[in-house]
Amino acid sequence: MKRSGPLFTLFAGLFLALVMLSLNATTGSGTSSYGNIGDSGSSAAPTPSPAPSKGKPSTAASTPAPSRTATPPPDSSYAGRTKDDRASVAISLKGGKAIAYFCDGRTQEAWLKGDVKDDGTMRLTGSDGAKLDGTLRGNKVDGTVDVRKKSWQFTAAKAVKPSGLYRATTEVRGAKFDGGWIVLQDGRQVGIVDSDGTPAAAPPIDPRTGAVTVNGTEITAAPAVP
Template identity: 65%
Template sequence: MKRSGPLFTLFAGLLLALFMLSLNETTGAGTSSYGGASPGTASPSPSGTPPSPSETPPSQPPSGGPTESPSASPSKSAPPNADYAGRTDDDSSAVAVSLRDGKAIAYFCDGRDQESWLKGDVEDDGGMRLTGKHGAKLEGTLSGRKIRGTVEIDKQRWTFTADKAIKPSGLYRATAEVRGAQIDGGWIVLPGGRQVGILKRDGEPAPAPEIDPETGAVTVDGQRLTARPVVP
């Protein structure tokens, strides 16, 4: 009985040593499992990393800035409304032209027995080609305050220059029946007051009596008529 005591003590110490060794190994394993990241784990990229070039959004114009658009050509407008009067280059006849809203009416008159009324359109650049009875035609161009052109009537041709007319200068006409005859008169009042006109009685031309340029009043065969400005 006395010998069994030391052996028992030795055996108990051995068991305690084994128990402590086992406890130390268990504690070390747990520490390695919950420590820092393992060597194979990738770190997340920082949130501020710029996108790749393929993901970069296209640049936008500043907010509120002007938007480019194809430039529109300024629209042209018809020549302004006005009247023009002048002489042919050979000083044998007169020409008057009235322009209104892109339309024109003209009168050629030699003050004796030859006349023609012509009409047509006016181009935006001032060009015009007017036509009348029996193939009469007027071709001209408005430039500044003048119309320069030609008139052709009965195979005769005249060049002319008509200046911008200030009232009472301009183009006038009167039609009426007087003493059973059909009256048709045309007058050109030139700058300076000179008048050129023809009065037809039933189609027969003759020099026209002068009109009052301020009122258009004229007396034909004892009857008072009124010549009025002509517009297209």
């Protein structure tokens, strides 16, 4: 009976030792388990971020700018004198076309026509080799006109009614009649009437109505347009 005390103490110590070992083992495995999770997290390869998607190419730069629509010079009339002040020139524009009249008020005259380019240049032609080369800049036309192998420089400024170019083509007392008039900005008139091929200085017209009396017969001259 006296030996049971030390044995009990020995067994109690062994039991306590086993409990401590068990706790240490459990704590160590837990620590190791958390450590493995941490190691696994740190060693995992980083997930690559997705490459930026390429958007559709912009079409703004590649879209051609709308082309400008060519427009002819505005419809208008011009009248002026030659550089030597011996004759007059009038030009009427409409829809990219032009008609012109050169007249010295005595015997020299010529009607010309043609196209007007978008830049204001024009090359008009008439009978017997007559031609007119001009350029519209701003409110005037500068150029040269060739009639019967003679050349004149001229400047024609914009004409506002009643100034401008007038024409009357009819029959008077059985004769073919063709008359042309240039009414300048200061009111002066220059014209020729041709009756069956015979030119003569034209009588003045009333620019407000176009009325004119030729050989005792009243006729009406109208603004000349292409």
